[in-house]
Amino acid sequence: MGTKLSKFIQTWVPQIDTILENDIQRDADQQRLAESMSYSVNAGGKRLRPLLTLATLQTVGHPIDHVILKVACALELMHSYSLIHDDLPAMDNDDLRRGKPTNHVKYGAGMATLAGDGLQTLAFQWLVDNNLNSIKQAELTLALSKAAGPHGMVSGQADDIQFEGTRLSLKGLQKLDRNKTGALIRYAVEAGLIIAATPKSDRKLLLQFAELFGSAFQIYDDILDVVGDEKAIGKPVHQDNGKNTYPNLLGLDQSYSVLSQTVARAKQVLYDAQQLSGIDTSLLVDFCSYFKIKDEK
Amino acid sequence: MGTKLSKFIQTWVPQIDTILENDIQRDADQQRLAESMSYSVNAGGKRLRPLLTLATLQTVGHPIDHVILKVACALELMHSYSLIHDDLPAMDNDDLRRGKPTNHVKYGAGMATLAGDGLQTLAFQWLVDNNLNSIKQAELTLALSKAAGPHGMVSGQADDIQFEGTRLSLKGLQKLDRNKTGALIRYAVEAGLIIAATPKSDRKLLLQFAELFGSAFQIYDDILDVVGDEKAIGKPVHQDNGKNTYPNLLGLDQSYSVLSQTVARAKQVLYDAQQLSGIDTSLLVDFCSYFKIKDEK
Numbered sequence: 001m002g003t004k005l006s007k008f009i010q011t012w013v014p015q016i017d018t019i020l021e022n023d024i025q026r027d028a029d030q031q032r033l034a035e036s037m038s039y040s041v042n043a044g045g046k047r048l049r050p051l052l053t054l055a056t057l058q059t060v061g062h063p064i065d066h067v068i069l070k071v072a073c074a075l076e077l078m079h080s081y082s083l084i085h086d087d088l089p090a091m092d093n094d095d096l097r098r099g100k101p102t103n104h105v106k107y108g109a110g111m112a113t114l115a116g117d118g119l120q121t122l123a124f125q126w127l128v129d130n131n132l133n134s135i136k137q138a139e140l141t142l143a144l145s146k147a148a149g150p151h152g153m154v155s156g157q158a159d160d161i162q163f164e165g166t167r168l169s170l171k172g173l174q175k176l177d178r179n180k181t182g183a184l185i186r187y188a189v190e191a192g193l194i195i196a197a198t199p200k201s202d203r204k205l206l207l208q209f210a211e212l213f214g215s216a217f218q219i220y221d222d223i224l225d226v227v228g229d230e231k232a233i234g235k236p237v238h239q240d241n242g243k244n245t246y247p248n249l250l251g252l253d254q255s256y257s258v259l260s261q262t263v264a265r266a267k268q269v270l271y272d273a274q275q276l277s278g279i280d281t282s283l284l285v286d287f288c289s290y291f292k293i294k295d296e297k
Numbered sequence: 298m299g300t301k302l303s304k305f306i307q308t309w310v311p312q313i314d315t316i317l318e319n320d321i322q323r324d325a326d327q328q329r330l331a332e333s334m335s336y337s338v339n340a341g342g343k344r345l346r347p348l349l350t351l352a353t354l355q356t357v358g359h360p361i362d363h364v365i366l367k368v369a370c371a372l373e374l375m376h377s378y379s380l381i382h383d384d385l386p387a388m389d390n391d392d393l394r395r396g397k398p399t400n401h402v403k404y405g406a407g408m409a410t411l412a413g414d415g416l417q418t419l420a421f422q423w424l425v426d427n428n429l430n431s432i433k434q435a436e437l438t439l440a441l442s443k444a445a446g447p448h449g450m451v452s453g454q455a456d457d458i459q460f461e462g463t464r465l466s467l468k469g470l471q472k473l474d475r476n477k478t479g480a481l482i483r484y485a486v487e488a489g490l491i492i493a494a495t496p497k498s499d500r501k502l503l504l505q506f507a508e509l510f511g512s513a514f515q516i517y518d519d520i521l522d523v524v525g526d527e528k529a530i531g532k533p534v535h536q537d538n539g540k541n542t543y544p545n546l547l548g549l550d551q552s553y554s555v556l557s558q559t560v561a562r563a564k565q566v567l568y569d570a571q572q573l574s575g576i577d578t579s580l581l582v583d584f585c586s587y588f589k590i591k592d593e594k
Contacts, residue, residue, distance in 0.1 A: 028447035029476075033455035037447065085414060090387070090406035109387035110458045113410065114451050117382060117417065121446030124421045128439045138434040142425045149418030150325030150334065154411050158330035161407045 005286035012054055012069075016047045019073045027122055036107040036115035037122075041080045044098045048290075049075045049188040052213075055283050056192025056206060067130045068195055071140065074126035075188055078148050081119035082157070082184075084112055091161065096236055120148070132195075139194045147187035156180025160244070168244045174215070176244060181221070182214030205273035209284060212266035219259045220291050222246040260293050302583035309351055309366075313344045316370045324419055333404040333412035334419075338377040341395045345587075346372045346485040349510075352580050353489025353503060364427045365492055368437065371423035372485055375445050378416035379454070379481075381409055388458065393533055417445070429492075436491045444484035453477025457541070465541045471512070473541060478518070479511030502570035506581060509563035516556045517588050519543045557590050 020041050028034035050072035057064055087094040087102040088109055095105050104112035127144065128137045146152055156179030159172075168176065189210035193203045222245035228237050240248065246255040267288055270281040317338050325331035347369035354361055384391040384399040385406055392402050401409035424441065425434045443449055453476030456469075465473065486507035490500045519542035525534050537545065543552040564585055567578040 028452065030447065030452040030455040030459070032459050033447055033452060081414075085410055088387070088407075088410060090385070090401075090410055104387075110385075111455065113382055113385060113387055114455050114458070116414075117378075117454075118447035118451040120414065120417055121442050121451060124438060125442035125446055128435045128442070134431045134435040137438070138425045138431040141421060141434070141438050145418050145422035145425070149422055150327065150330055150415035154415040154418060155325065155327040155330060158327040158408065158411050158415075161411070162327070162329050 001289045002282070002286035004283050005289065008055065008058070008283060008286075009051065012051060012064075013047050015069055016050050016073055016076070017042070019070055020076060023070070023073075023126075024077075024122070027125065028118060032107070032111060033114060033118060036103060036111050037080075037119050039106060040084050040097075040103045040115065041076060041119065043100050045076065045080070047076060049079055049184060052185065052188035052210070052287065053192045053195075055287065056189045057196055059206070059279055059281055059284055060193070060196045060198055061279070062192070062196035067132055070126055070130065071132065071191065071195065074123045074144070075184065075191065077119045077123040077126065078144065079184060081116040081123070082148075082153060084116040084119070086157065088112060091157075092239070094236070094239070123148075136194055136197070140191060143187055143190050143194060147183040147190075152179050152183035153181075156183070163244055165242050166244075167249070170249060173244050173246070173249055177215060177218040178211070181218040182211060185214035185217060186210040202277060205269055205276065206284075209266050209269045209273070209281075212262055212269060213287065216259055216262040216266060216288075216291055219246045219255060219262065222248075223252065223255050223259065226252055256293065259291060263288050263291050263293065298586045299579070299583035301580050302586065305352065305355070305580060305583075306348065309348060309361075310344050312366055313347050313370055313373070314339070316367055317373060320367070320370075320423075321374075321419070324422065325415060329404070329408060330411060330415060333400060333408050334377075334416050336403060337381050337394075337400045337412065338373060338416065340397050342373065342377070344373060346376055346481060349482065349485035349507070349584065350489045350492075352584065353486045354493055356503070356576055356578055356581055357490070357493045357495055358576070359489075359493035364429055367423055367427065368429065368488065368492065371420045371441070372481065372488065374416045374420040374423065375441065376481060378413040378420070379445075379450060381413040381416070383454065385409060388454075389536070391533070391536070420445075433491055433494070437488060440484055440487050440491060444480040444487075449476050449480035450478075453480070460541055462539050463541075464546070467546060470541050470543070470546055474512065474515040475508070478515040479508060482511035482514060483507040499574060502566055502573065503581075506563050506566045506570070506578075509559055509566060510584065513556055513559040513563060513585075513588055516543045516552060516559065519545075520549065520552050520556065523549055553590065556588060560585050560588050560590065 024038045024041060025034050028037055053072040053075065054064055083097060084103045086092055087097055088104055094102055096102065103115055124141060127140045156176050159176040160180060186207060189206055193206060225237050225240045226247045267285055270285050273279060274281045321335045321338060322331050325334055350369040351361055380394060381400045383389055384394055385401055391399055393399060400412055421438060424437045453473050456473040457477060483504060486503055490503060522534050522537045523544045564582055567582050570576060571578045
């Protein structure tokens with residue numbers, strides 16, 4: 001990992017964690033619900049999505065304050081809700097996440113359903129419960145709803161359960177992943193651009209980076225299910241049998257190759273953005289070190 | 298029912314139904330998810346909540362156009378999501394709603410979970426995916442998130458499942474109901490006031506009416522579970538054993554008496570609003586005919 005990224009993480013993750021540990025409790029007035037919501041949000045996630053929002057802001061030269069931090073944290077609420085519901089017995093029925101019992105194992109499926117529901121609602125509340133300009137608040141709400149809803153993440157989840165056991169084409173798999181994982185990651189960068197009021201015409205390359213990064217992220221996640229170590233990644237591996245994943249469709253070697261190409265394209269886009277706009281994209285380049293490509297292992 | 302209300306319903310319900318039948322399909326790009334979402338939203342609900350928003354607008358003299366209609370319909374999405382999740386096997390495990398199989402019986406619990414999730418997201422999208430002033434868009438988003446989230450509806454649902462089998466005090470039951478049912482009904486009126494940009498100081502009495510109406514609504518729902526006819530109300534009756542309800546806590550006669558007092562207070566507040574602001578509150582008074590008080594039956 002580059003020094004720039006590791007310093008960035010050291011600066012912001014503790015502040016993200018503080019907000020997520022304190023403010024959920026304050027915004028939920030049913031004790032067990034608050035516990036259940038907080039349990040999953042604070043179970044050791046890497047905070048990748050809020051970090052991407054903050055890194056986008058730093059890249060375009062916009063200052064970060066407490067209001068902006070909390071808006072960035074809203075995305076972590078949305079992400080956590082999707083994991084809680086995805087783990088439910090009615091969905092993937094997973095017992096372990098990040099090395100800990102999943103929400104429904106600890107609180108029961110009813111409360112876990114409600115914890116997910118409440119986290120989604122609270123994500124929208126955190127976009128607007130602040131003194132940000134209302135044009136930005138409304139634009140963030142629209143962007144997040146499109147990314148998380150039935151045009152985005154929920155649509156990908158529906159593909160995931162509907163087509164389990166049916167082999168999708170590569171194009172079908174790409175669409176599934178673009179919705180299921182890609183849409184929220186794209187929004188992470190978009191949120192930074194909205195907060196910075198970057199003109200729409202200048203957003204194109206960074207959004208393209210976000211799409212490539214999101215695609216690489218899902219391919220890498222699929223690969224880890226095959227080659228990963230349960231202890232290291234905190235959830236059982238080899239769970240994707242019958243699921244539409246890159247290794248199941250293309251085999252492991254070919255999946256690594258697509259990953260490597262996707263990451264290279266993501267870096268190229270950042271290079272282009274730097275050349276075109278004179279912004280320093282090196283921090284975002286550093287984010288690509290998340291992916292351990294096979295021959296670098 | 299007063300002629301005024303029945304004319305109002307005849308005017309607006311078909312337009313509400315048209316939006317809810319067409320626009321969900323357009324905003325969900327996964328076919329089975331779209332079907333599942335649409336199935337529950339269009340299963341014969343009375344559209345009470347959007348009607349309350351529109352009635353509030355008419356009461357304060359604000360015109361209603363297509364944009365406003367769709368914002369009012371967003372609340373029906375939110376309400377439908379809560380019913381789908383409430384019926385899930387992990388929650389109340391109900392098989393019948395409005396005389397039809399519940400969503401999970403028809404589409405499976407996984408897809409029903411996602412349909413609920415997607416409807417909640419889409420509700421927020423419909424508040425902001427329009428040309429309304431962004432100050433109003435942001436205010437609507439904040440009000441809906443507070444009403445539906447872990448300070449409101451979801452908190453009430455959590456009380457409902459946590460305290461099933463434990464007798465709450467009357468105060469505890471009132472809090473549960475205020476969150477579970479009352480908060481969205483209060484928002485229905487609040488949304489009208491936000492759209493009309495009614496000054497906050499002038500909102501007080503109509504919001505007080507909304508709170509009393511919401512309270513009466515839950516008491517009446519509890520009573521119908523005891524005295525109602527399965528065919529007429531479209532869901533199995535006598536399901537509330539062990540639940541915290543007015544008849545279980547106070548008995549049936551006393552529940553009718555509290556209902557009657559609550560409705561009388563709601564009407565009194567509307568009378569006061571009419572005296573104070575010179576607005577015509579007769580349409581909202583007509584909404585109180587929804588409650589069939591015992592000795593009027």
